[in-house]
Amino acid sequence: MISEILRGLWTTLRTMLRKPVTIQYPEVKRPVRTRFKGRHVLKRYDNGLEKCIGCSLCAAACPADAIFVEARENTDEERYSPGERYASIYEINMLRCIFCGYCEDACPTEAIVLGDNYELSFTDRRQSVYTKEMLIEPAPVSGKITPQRVPAGVFTRSVPEMHDPTD
Numbered sequence: 001m002i003s004e005i006l007r008g009l010w011t012t013l014r015t016m017l018r019k020p021v022t023i024q025y026p027e028v029k030r031p032v033r034t035r036f037k038g039r040h041v042l043k044r045y046d047n048g049l050e051k052c053i054g055c056s057l058c059a060a061a062c063p064a065d066a067i068f069v070e071a072r073e074n075t076d077e078e079r080y081s082p083g084e085r086y087a088s089i090y091e092i093n094m095l096r097c098i099f100c101g102y103c104e105d106a107c108p109t110e111a112i113v114l115g116d117n118y119e120l121s122f123t124d125r126r127q128s129v130y131t132k133e134m135l136i137e138p139a140p141v142s143g144k145i146t147p148q149r150v151p152a153g154v155f156t157r158s159v160p161e162m163h164d165p166t167d
């Protein structure tokens with residue numbers, strides 16, 4: 001009996017001097033692994049135009065049917081993305097998503113990327129649908145927000161030219 005108490009006290013003393021393994025979340029956040037797949041982000045080009053061209057390939061590839069895309073036509077007076085079309089509606093239902101990354105793999109313009117944000121709490125089912133406005137990244141300092149008025153005949157190509165297709 002005494003020996004067990006002493007053993008317990010020794011365990012307490014021993015661990016008291018060790019560096020704690022717990023972190024004070026949410027004040028301190030643990031860095032994620034390089035290949036971590038967190039909340040999606042819709043990316044922009046450096047000029048601020050959206051990379052998403054509304055092709056719906058991500059929705060077709062999604063095994064959980066979590067993505068809804070509706071596309072509209074761009075004009076040079078009101079341009080959201082290079083090429084013909086842009087996503088006027090882009091939604092992901094996070095309750096369905098299994099974070100497999102197939103949408104990322106299917107995207108021809110690298111518009112949808114699974115980022116490092118893992119804070120996905122909500123209290124209502126309706127809040128689980130993340131809209132385009134929630135997913136799109138802010139315009140870069142060198143660029144402008146969308147829609148943009150652009151010179152005619154410049155942004156005719158939906159998918160950027162790849163210098164090294166194996167990259």
Ligand code: SF4
Pocket residue numbers: 058061062063064065066067092096097098099100101102103104
């Ligand atoms: S990560 Fe997978 S399940 Fe989630 S939206 Fe993309 S393809 Fe669908």
Ligand code: SF4
Pocket residue numbers: 051052053054055056057058059069087106107108109110111112
């Ligand atoms: S995110 Fe990519 S695959 Fe999905 S609609 Fe936009 S361009 Fe197409």
